[in-house]
Structures are given as structure tokens and as C-alpha cells.
Amino acid sequence: NAGVTQTPKFRILKIGQSMTLQCAQDMNHNYMYWYRQDPGMGLKLIYYSVGAGITDKGEVPNGYNVSRSTTEDFPLRLELAAPSQTSVYFCASSYPGGGTEAFFGQGTRLTVV
Amino acid sequence: DAKTTQPPSMDCAEGRAANLPCNHSTISGNEYVYWYRQIHSQGPQYIIHGLKNNETNEMASLIITEDRKSSTLILPHATLRDTAVYYCIVRPKLGGGADGLTFGKGTHLIIQP
Numbered sequence: 436n437a438g439v440t441q442t443p444k445f446r447i448l449k450i451g452q453s454m455t456l457q458c459a460q461d462m463n464h465n466y467m468y469w470y471r472q473d474p475g476m477g478l479k480l481i482y483y484s485v486g487a488g489i490t491d492k493g494e495v496p497n498g499y500n501v502s503r504s505t506t507e508d509f510p511l512r513l514e515l516a517a518p519s520q521t522s523v524y525f526c527a528s529s530y531p532g533g534g535t536e537a538f539f540g541q542g543t544r545l546t547v548v
Numbered sequence: 549d550a551k552t553t554q555p556p557s558m559d560c561a562e563g564r565a566a567n568l569p570c571n572h573s574t575i576s577g578n579e580y581v582y583w584y585r586q587i588h589s590q591g592p593q594y595i596i597h598g599l600k601n602n603e604t605n606e607m608a609s610l611i612i613t614e615d616r617k618s619s620t621l622i623l624p625h626a627t628l629r630d631t632a633v634y635y636c637i638v639r640p641k642l643g644g645g646a647d648g649l650t651f652g653k654g655t656h657l658i659i660q661p
Contacts, residue, residue, distance in 0.1 A: 468648045472589075475653075525592070527592075539593070
């Protein structure tokens with residue numbers, strides 16, 4: 436049982452490049468989330484999904500896209516990377532309902548230069 | 549519009565109980581209180597949650613005041629590995645959780661040897 440797995444762990448992008456951050460969970464969770472965390476700050480929600488085929492915007496969605504074709508996978512796409520997207524990205528998953536815990540991956544540290 | 553208020557930092561001696569306060573004066577009747585912690589930029593880790601009653605698990609105890617406007621997370625015998633940022637979060641009970649967890653800046657707990 437691996438939990439939530441994120442790849443890659445580190446990446447350096449040049450301005451204008453694109454990339455996909457991968458996230459997979461093996462707990463059969465309906466809900467999945469993408470957060471970003473800037474230095475010294477709390478996590479901010481980028482996008483979330485309540486099930487395969489359903490996604491919605493969080494607090495800071497601009498510059499990102501997501502898809503959810505399966506229950507297990509929730510990739511985050513960065514188009515035209517900008518220095519403002521330098522951050523640590525966390526993926527999480529949970530069962531539905533407010534009385535359940537969320538499980539987080541170990542993060543992807545992205546630097547845009 | 550912060551839902552919770554926490555002190556930015558606290559110190560605690562190793563082996564002593566660490567008591568982390570959280571104010572959530574606008575909490576509604578259908579919202580849980582959650583605690584997560586983040587150790588040195590790793591993914592956040594669930595600690596405990598509660599609705600009305602005090603809760604205890606292998607990691608910590610959660611004391612919620614009778615009016616539910618504040619709570620305290622207690623780490624009974626703090627170790628150096630408990631040094632982390634601790635987040636207090638409120639989250640809806642029914643049908644909630646789809647829009648993720650709202651993280652503030654949390655409390656940076658430093659355990660002193």
C-alpha cells in the first residue's frame with residue numbers, strides 16, 4: 436500500500452516550458468487535490484476532483500490544468516511555465532465527507548528559471 | 549477570512565507536554581476541527597480530528613471547549629521529532645471535504661533538548 440505517490444520529486448523548468456506532475460493513489464479514494472506551497476506559507480488549493488471525469492478549480496488555478504480519467508490518477512499540467520510557479524506541489528486524496536482524513540504525497544519541488 | 553487563529557511559534561522542552569492552542573470562534577455546528585502537521589517541507593500528516601467530544605489517539609489528544617470556539621492539541625511527551633508546523637483546520641461534516649482543506653500559516657513548534 437503505497438498511499439499517494441508523486442513524481443518527479445524535483446524538477447527545473449525554463450520559462451515557457453510545459454510539464455506534467457504525476458499523482459497516483461492506491462486507496463480507492465474518490466477525492467483528490469492539488470496544492471502548492473510557497474516558502475513560509477500554508478498550502479493553497481489549485482484544483483480538486485470528486486471522482487473520475489469531474490474536476491473543479493480551487494483558490495489558485497491560473498496557469499494549471501488537470502484531468503481525472505481514472506480513480507487512481509490525477510495529473511497536474513503546467514503550460515508555459517513562469518517564475519511565479521516556482522513552488523512545492525502536493526497531491527492529496529481522501530474519502531468523501533468532512534469526517535475523513537486526507538493523505539498527502541511527499542511533494543514535487545519545482546523551480547522555473 | 550481566516551477560520552482559525554494560531555500563535556505563529558511555540559517552544560517546548562523535550563519530554564514535556566506540548567499544548568497547541570487554536571481559536572475558531574466562527575465554527576458552525578457541522579464543522580470538524582482537524583489537526584495536521586508538516587515536518588520540514590514533507591507532505592502534511594494527519595494527527596487527529598473531532599466534532600464535539602475530546603479525542604485521543606496514539607499521537608495526540610484534542611480538547612475542544614464546550615462552546616466549540618477553541619481547541620487545544622496536546623502532545624503528551626514531546627520529542628525532537630515533533631518539531632514541525634502544526635495546522636488547525638475546520639472542515640464541514642456533511643457533504644464536505646470536496647473543496648479541500650484550508651491551511652493557514654500554522655504554529656511552528658520547536659522542541660528544545
